Amino acid sequence: MTEGSSPPRSTGPLLTALCVAGMLAATMQTAVIPILGRIGEQTGAGDTAVSWIVTANLLSSAVSTPLFGRLGDLRGKRNAIQVCLALMLAGSVLAAITTSLPLLIVARVLQGAVTGVFPLALSVARDAVAKEKLTGAMALISATLSVGGSLGLVAAGVLASGDSDYRNVFWLASAVGVLAIAAVAAWVPGGGAEHGRGSVDWPGAGLLGGALVLVLLPLSQGDSWGWGSPATITLFVLSPFAFLVWVLVERRAAAPLVDVGMLTHRTFALTNVGAVLMGFAMFGLYLGTSMFVQMPTGRAGYGFSASVLSAATVYLLPPALISLVAAPMGGILVKRFSGRTGLAVAGTAALVGFGSLTLWHGSTAAVITGAVIAGGALSLAYAAMPALVVQSVPLSRTGIANSINSIGRSVGASAAGAVVAAVLAATTKDSTGLPGESGFVWVFGLSAGAGALTALGALLISRTPPRPGPAAPSGTTPRVEERRPV
Incomplete structure (x- = not known):
């Protein structure tokens, strides 16, 4: 616990507030993907202009996440979370009331700040949850990344079905944002800045x-x-x-802002490499599966001619649901064995899931099976990574360390988007104007490779967690050796 802050009597309300906030952060990254075409139609913008809706959010997330992580360490994590959520809410309301593409891009910049919530939520859990419950709590919060990402696609698919206004998605985000702000204000304890002394x-x-x-x-x-x-x-x-x-x-x-010596710590470095790889695999799952099943069977010779709604509910909802089950399993795995073991198992499961999608994708059952295994693997990976991060950094650097790990996932996701676009473009046939089936085979195969590399990297992590070092003198920044084992 942090000094000067009292933990809630029950961790249930606290974790509920943190999970809602974390899920909202993940949802904001994926919810616009199914409605990009609809935004272009209703705003009259071309594909290149519309792509800035994704890019603006991505760049905002990358810039703001480390800053909010450090501000949380210094000024209090609840305060930083509330600022992130307030900016997201402002952006969501702006996006919901405008049909101007420039203003929509500004709104997406504001929404990007919410990505900083996830590392802050993990830091709050580390400060406020009893040690014996910490591993499971962090695993549950981490699962919001895969669950929220999938639910963002599902919700957008439902709200954008038919001729619905794309702005419905942002009205829903605004409503959830209000609930998240209220939950954080009511259930997340204040304080949390006692360990960090200094300036940004x-x-x-x-x-x-x-x-x-x-x-x-x-x-x-x-x-x-x-x-x-x-x-x-x-x-x-x-x-x-x-x-x-x-x-x-x-x-x-x-x-x-970042102790660069921390970046070279083997456990921390390999965990961040795993974050990049799993970020790549996550968007390989979302983009690859969604686009594959929507391919018109008659013209393309593969796919299932699924609608946006069907792609979201039939093919992407099962991975989201399995993530809810895999999250506590990941917590148990990490607590019973180690974060190293959990990450190795997750990488292996990702290899199996994406390998299945690579080899067998000719039926709905085969695609759902592969996607479910891959979705569960992502949840297991995100359950293991926070445990590895917090055992390799000092207490005062938890916020910024989790922010760096979160940035790794964003870089991986961006790389996946670029690779998917390039591979599918390279395999597009002039006769149909559609990508060939081999393009999706490459997407799933590369995601399977990301899983294999994650498992290999996990095996290179030290089996023995570092021992906590001596306490730093008052008013000084603790060194990297000071860690709280999980």
Whole structure:
């Protein structure tokens, strides 16, 4: 527990509030995917312009997540969560009342701030939940990533069916945002800033955000700009130099946003690599499955001619439901064995699930089976990662550490979007104007490879968690050795 804050009598209400907030953060990333075409129709915008609705949210998430993570460490996690949710609510209301594409893009920038809720929720759990219940609590919160992502697609599919107004999706987000703000205010304890003393490293935050933009912008817009275009190549070339400058600045900062030495810790580094890979696999599942089943069977020679509604409810809802079951199982697995074991099992399950989709996708039952296994694997992975993160960083850096891990998932998801677009475009047949079946085989196969690499990386993590170091003197920043084992 943090000093100066009293835990609630029951963790039930606290976890409910954190899970609702975390699920909302995941939902905001995927809910617009099924309605992009509808937005283009109702705003009169072209595909390239509409793609900025996704890109703007992605860039906002990347820039704001580490900043809110550090603000939570310094100023209180509940305060930071409420600010994230308030910005999301403002963006949702703006998106719901406008038909202007520029204003909709601004709204998506505001909504992007909600991604910072997830690492903050994990930090609150670490501070407020009893040690014997912590592993299960963090696993449950982590499951909101896969569950919320799937439910975002399902909800959008239902609300956008027929000739419905795309803005219904944002009205629903606004309503859930109000509920989340009320739940956090009522059930999440205050305090939580006692371990972090200092100020926000604004230069470090700006440089990190800029470096991430140089990576994520060409990933998200490369298909529109052209992968060989000067803009795409220039941004990719500049990105490593931007990260190098950021590292040099952070090493000299008195109170850095990120302790760069923390990034080289083997457990933390491999967990973040797993986050990138699982982020790739998650969007490989969402995008690959959704697009595959909607392919018109008569013209394409494969697929199931599913509607947006059918794709969401028949094919993507089962993985979302299995994630709810897999989350507590992941918590038990991590508590009984270790986060290392949990991540290895998750990677292996992802290999099996996506491998099944790669080889057998000719029937509805086969696609649902593969998607369910893959969805459960994602939930297991997200249950294991927080346990690995918190055992490898000092207590005062929990917020920023979970933010870095969250950014890894965003980078992986962006890479998946770029790869899916490039692969499907490369296999598109001139005779039909549709991607060939081999394109989806590649998408599922690459996601299976991401699972295999995740399992391999987990096996390279040390079997023995690091021991907590001595307490840091008052007023100083604890070193990386100070960790609270989970």
